[in-house]
Amino acid sequence: METTLNCESAVYHGPADHVYDELARLASLVGIDITCAPGAVGVLNFTCDGAVDGHVIASFHEMFAPYFAAGRVDLDLRTDTADILELMVSVGATLRGQVVGVCASAGGIGATSTAAMLARELGAGTGLIDANPASAGIDLTLAIHHACGTRWADVARTGGLLAGRLVESLPTWRGVRVLSADERGAFPTGDVGARAIAAVAQICPVTVLDLGTSALGENRSVLDWCDVVLMLAPTSEVGIAGAKVALERLGHNTVPVVATNSGGELAHVASLLERECFALAQARGFSADVDHGLAPGSRTRSAVAKDIARIAAYVKELA
Structure with missing residues (x-):
């Protein structure tokens, strides 16, 4: 099991650079970091595997189940921007200086x-x-x-x-x-x-x-x-x-x-x-x-x- 200290705020897994670029833009608005490094584990994880073009699937790390909803959610990068931002804000609310x-x-x-x-x-x-x-x-x-x-x-x-x-x-x-x-x-x-x-x-x-x-x-x-x-x-x-x-x-x-x-x-x-x-x-x-x-x-x-x-x-x- 990963520990809190080893988790990035948000991680994207997938080959589509344009998806990562859009997620990075949204992450910058709410002030959290997102990475697409291979093997990285995030509090919030995005992937395009299994999703139709223009969509991502989001899920929280199981270690954070007491704080966030379990399961996976399919999101459209064009029409579900507010939902993506809300997920990112919820991560940022748990991390502070x-x-x-x-x-x-x-x-x-x-x-x-x-x-x-x-x-x-x-x-x-x-x-x-x-x-x-x-x-x-x-x-x-x-x-x-x-x-x-x-x-x-x-x-x-x-x-x-x-x-x-x-x-x-x-x-x-x-x-x-x-x-x-x-x-x-x-x-x-x-x-x-x-x-x-x-x-x-x-x-x-x-x-x-x-x-x-x-x-x-x-x-x-x-x-x-x-x-x-x-x-x-x-x-x-x-x-x-x-x-x-x-x-x-x-x-x-x-x-x-x-x-x-x-x-x-x-x-x-x-x-x-x-x-x-x-x-x-x-x-x-x-x-x-x-x-x-x-x-x-x-x-x-x-x-x-x-x-x-x-x-x-x-x-x-x-x-």
Whole structure:
């Protein structure tokens, strides 16, 4: 029996190149890979053996019987496109990259800028989602608010979400795909936000969610998508007390990130929170940098950049 790790997302078996080309085109729309390598085994398998010209026969690997219907289905490449896409989307929904939440135990301590710098450090192809329902738009911080592309208001009007098409429609910042709020609306209520996170995470190897303080209240359900949550915390007595409460609410996979310039202070906070903590140097001139058009993470030799690099390395180790 093949294991999950040995399965491709989708596989085509057959000699007809035009059939494979059409399946590959459809797969690119939903953001899954398809191969026609001999001997390859897929979660979803297509073949033209036994099918009439212009048709394919689709079936799921028996190992995935608990998740998908068993048996084989004959599909016309011209008239059954929607059905083929639905089968491919169902495969993509089971496969996703790493999702990292960035939140704050109190407002105004830099969750948005930290999320942006982390996404940039993680490299081109990373997704960055403005997942704070109270956000005016992370694209303002990134100075891409005039760039063409999909925003939350556009996603909310869309019926079905095709992962590949959504990600391709997003504006790009330093190689990072960004889904932002704008003046028309922020992170939507209901299942629209969750479906968009799922779609972006199908395509991007890592997706960073800027949660702000919303993860402590009205947006707690988004935490279920996060493999790890980075929580920014201040070092004041009141801030540490608030951070303790926040950690209890956020769950076991939360890692505190302490805004401090002192190693001794970091160790003190870590002992009080009873958690391993990361330091994040305070960038006092950050607001001025943004006002003058300097993007988050541009000061590559700063203490902040070095701290973000350490956090990014930690995130990559968890993947």
